[in-house]
Amino acid sequence: MANKLVQHIPLSILDLAPITEGNNAVVTFRNSLRLAQRAEELGYRRYWLAEHHNMESVASSATSVLIGYIAGGTNTIRVGSGGIMLPNHAPLVVAEQFGTLASLYPGRIDLGLGRAPGTDQVTARALRRNHMESAQDFPDDVTALQTYFSADNSSSKVRAIPGEGLDIPIWILGSSTDSARLAAHMGLPYAFASHFAPTHFLNAIALYRQNFRPSQHLARPYVMACVNVIAADTNEEAEWLATSFFQLATGIITGRRRALQPPVESMEGLWGEYEEEAVRQMMKFTFIGDRKTVGSGLADFQQRTQLDELMVTSHIYDPQARIHSYEVLKSIQDESFFSS
Incomplete structure (x- = not known):
C-alpha cells in the first residue's frame, strides 16, 4: 500500500556547491544554478546552501552572496541557508x-x-578575528536576530535596515540534542543534519517534538532532516556514481580532503577496512540505487521518522547525473514508488 504521507511531504535540496576535480568555483556556481532551476521546474520546495570554509571541495563560503545568485536565477523556489554558522558572524x-x-x-x-x-x-x-562569539552564545545570538527582524525594534538605537519588520523564517539546524532543545524552547522549525551525523538523530527529533513550545512563529513542531541520495536508472549505475561520494567521505575521515573526484570502478585501495566502516557509519542515512531501491529505503525511513519535510543532498561528480538523480527522486514520489 502506498505511503500517502511520504508521497506528499515536501522535498528540498541542500547544495554544498561541490568543486569537482579539474574544475573551479565558476563552474560550480553555474552547475548549482542549473540544478536550482531544474529543481524549481520539478516542484522542489527549498534550495539551501551551506556555509563551509577552507575546504577544497566546497565553494559556498560566501553563503549569502551565493543565495542571492541562486534566488536571482529562479522565480518561485525558496532559497536559504543550511546554514549560516552564526558564531562566525555578528x-x-x-x-x-x-x-x-x-x-x-x-x-x-x-x-x-x-x-x-x-x-x-x-x-x-x-574568520572571527576579534569577534569573541562562540557556540555558547548561540541562543542569545538567535534572540538578537529575532529582535532585529521585529517591527518592535524600530525605536532601538541599533536597527537592521533592511531587515526590520520582515517575515524571514528562522530555522535551527543541528546534529545533537542541544540544538533540538533550543528549537523546541524557541518554538522554531528544526532541521537535522542526519546526512553526516546520524548518532543522535532519532533521539533529537523525539526530544524536539516532546518539548516543543508553540510560538508566534510556529504552532506545532516541524521537523526536516537531510539525507544523502544517489539515484539513477539502475542500481549498478547508482553504485558507480556513489564512489565519488565515498572518496569524498573517506577524505573527511582521514583528513585528506580533495575536490570531488570522478567515479571509479572499485573503491579497493582507496579506503581500508577502518575507513569504509567509518564512512558507512557516518553516512548511515544514505540511499543509493534505482527508483525501487531508493523508494523502498526512503519509505522505511519516513515510516520511522514521520518527517514533515525531507531535504536531500547528492554528491555526484557529473552535473547532469546529479540533476538526473533529483529527477529520479521526484519521479519516485510522483509515481508512488515509495511503499510501506
Whole structure:
C-alpha cells in the first residue's frame, strides 16, 4: 500500500556547491544554478546552501552572496541557508544580509542557523578575528536576530535596515540534542543534519517534538532532516556514481580532503577496512540505487521518522547525473514508488 504521507511531504535540496576535480568555483556556481532551476521546474520546495570554509571541495563560503545568485536565477523556489554558522558572524550583519535578500526576493528566503564554525579551529579564529562569539552564545545570538527582524525594534538605537519588520523564517539546524532543545524552547522549525551525523538523530527529533513550545512563529513542531541520495536508472549505475561520494567521505575521515573526484570502478585501495566502516557509519542515512531501491529505503525511513519535510543532498561528480538523480527522486514520489 502506498505511503500517502511520504508521497506528499515536501522535498528540498541542500547544495554544498561541490568543486569537482579539474574544475573551479565558476563552474560550480553555474552547475548549482542549473540544478536550482531544474529543481524549481520539478516542484522542489527549498534550495539551501551551506556555509563551509577552507575546504577544497566546497565553494559556498560566501553563503549569502551565493543565495542571492541562486534566488536571482529562479522565480518561485525558496532559497536559504543550511546554514549560516552564526558564531562566525555578528547577528546584525546577518540580519542586514538576509533583510537585503528578503527585500530583493520577497517570500522566498529562509535563514537556517547553525552553532558550529563550519570549519577547523584555526580557520574559525581567522574568520572571527576579534569577534569573541562562540557556540555558547548561540541562543542569545538567535534572540538578537529575532529582535532585529521585529517591527518592535524600530525605536532601538541599533536597527537592521533592511531587515526590520520582515517575515524571514528562522530555522535551527543541528546534529545533537542541544540544538533540538533550543528549537523546541524557541518554538522554531528544526532541521537535522542526519546526512553526516546520524548518532543522535532519532533521539533529537523525539526530544524536539516532546518539548516543543508553540510560538508566534510556529504552532506545532516541524521537523526536516537531510539525507544523502544517489539515484539513477539502475542500481549498478547508482553504485558507480556513489564512489565519488565515498572518496569524498573517506577524505573527511582521514583528513585528506580533495575536490570531488570522478567515479571509479572499485573503491579497493582507496579506503581500508577502518575507513569504509567509518564512512558507512557516518553516512548511515544514505540511499543509493534505482527508483525501487531508493523508494523502498526512503519509505522505511519516513515510516520511522514521520518527517514533515525531507531535504536531500547528492554528491555526484557529473552535473547532469546529479540533476538526473533529483529527477529520479521526484519521479519516485510522483509515481508512488515509495511503499510501506
